[in-house]
Amino acid sequence: MAQPDLQFLGVAPRDEELYRFLLRTGGAEPDELNGPAGHEDGSAGTARDTEAACRRLTGLGLAVESMNGVLRPVPPAKAVERLVELRVKQLQDELEETVGRTGIVDSLLAERESGAQRGAALAERGGAPIRHLEGLEEVRAAIDELTFFTRTESLTTYPRGTLSPQGIANSRAMDLRILRRGVRMRTLMGSGALDDPTTLAYLRELVAKGAEIRISHQPLERMIICDRAAALTPIDPAHTAKGAILTREPGLVAALVSLFERMWDTAQELPVGEDGTDAEDGLPTEIERKILKSLYTADKDESGARDLGISVRTYRKHVAVLMQRLDATNRFQAALLARERGWL
Known part of the structure; x- marks a missing residue:
């Protein structure tokens, strides 16, 4: 029976050969890969070949x-x-x-x-600046469509501050898809979030993936703004289930963006500690541990970000925050200091 290979998972035969060699030997120094493991015919590879092979193996997580x-x-x-x-991520990116x-x-x-509605709908999408959406189902459909096409920035407020488990389950796939595309996500939460462990856990999950989240102790206006080009606000703020107003009118959208920025400026950063306190002087978060480990294995920020499934900017x-907390002058020193502190 033929030995199965890793090509269907995107691993070239040459890289698989080196990985199997490392499994047999338990490890090797780079110059050892120039010997019998260098090529199938036993000839030695060049130092550049070896360096490239090492980068590929670490980049693939092998x-x-x-x-x-x-x-x-x-x-x-593993x-x-x-x-x-x-x-899976590569396929998803290609499909999107x-x-x-x-x-x-x-x-x-x-x-x-279709039919009589088609002309009106196309006119709305192409030129009509304001559209009234009746009921939750129509509002949710509009949110799905807006977020699907969002490419640069998503601004959202939650005046109540709390999210139900069902609401989180409904939002998670959409939120993570937005962050995976590198869209900047800024979310303002009412202060009720601080007293709700379920909401806090989800918000920290989003922050770990690159979202920016703040808590406001002042009243918030409910809104969703996509790419500073379209905005959703409730028809009746006291009864959001009644529906929403979707506007693409530049002046109105700009005014809502300005209102969001003022609310954002007066809000506080989301506490990251498990007990709701700032963890700057405590242990690193899970995503910070992963980033510290990647400083050993990733040769570029792009590969480190790709391995962790976050944007390069995030x-x-x-990395900058961790270097400041560790008082490190470079990334390698940050990794060493983190190990000394028992963070890794």
Whole structure:
């Protein structure tokens, strides 16, 4: 029976050969990969070949480089799990790009906007600046459509501050999809969030993925603003289930953005400690631990961010904060100081 390979998970035969070599030996120094493991025919590879191979193995999550320069294999189960995650993310990115390029959503919307409604709907989307949405179902459909096409920035407020478990379950996929695309997400929560463990846990999950979240102790106006081009506000703020107003009128949207910025400026950063206190002097969060570990294995910010499933901007922001907390002058020193403190 033929030996199964990793090509279906995106691993080239050459890289798989090196990974299997590391599994057999338990680890190797880079120059050892120039020998029999260098090429299938036993010939030696160049130093540049070896350096590139090491980067590929660590980038794929098949190996990690220890502080003394030894390349060690990641356990097979963990390595394959990571490869699956990378392939799924790659496929999802490719599909989302294809969806955007082909305009399939517009094509399907055109089918829905048939008959007498089609002309009015197309006019609304193309030129009518204000649209009234009746009921929760219509509002949710509009939110799904707006967020799907959001590419640069999402601004949202939650005056009550608390999110139900069902609401979180409904929002998680959409929120994470927005963050995965590198969209800047800023969310203002009412102070009730501080007293609700379920809401706090979800907000911290979003922050770990790159969201910016603040808590306001002042009254908030409910709104959702996408790309500073479209905004949703409730028809009746006291009874949001009645529906919403969708506006694309530039002046109104600009006014709502200005209102959001004023509310944002007076709000406080989301506490990150498990007890609701600032954790700056405490232990690092889970995402911070992962970033500290990546400082050993990732040769570039782009690869580190990709491995963690966050944007490069978010990755660099976390690195800068960690270096400041550790009083480190460079990233390698930050990793060493983190290990000395028992963070890793």
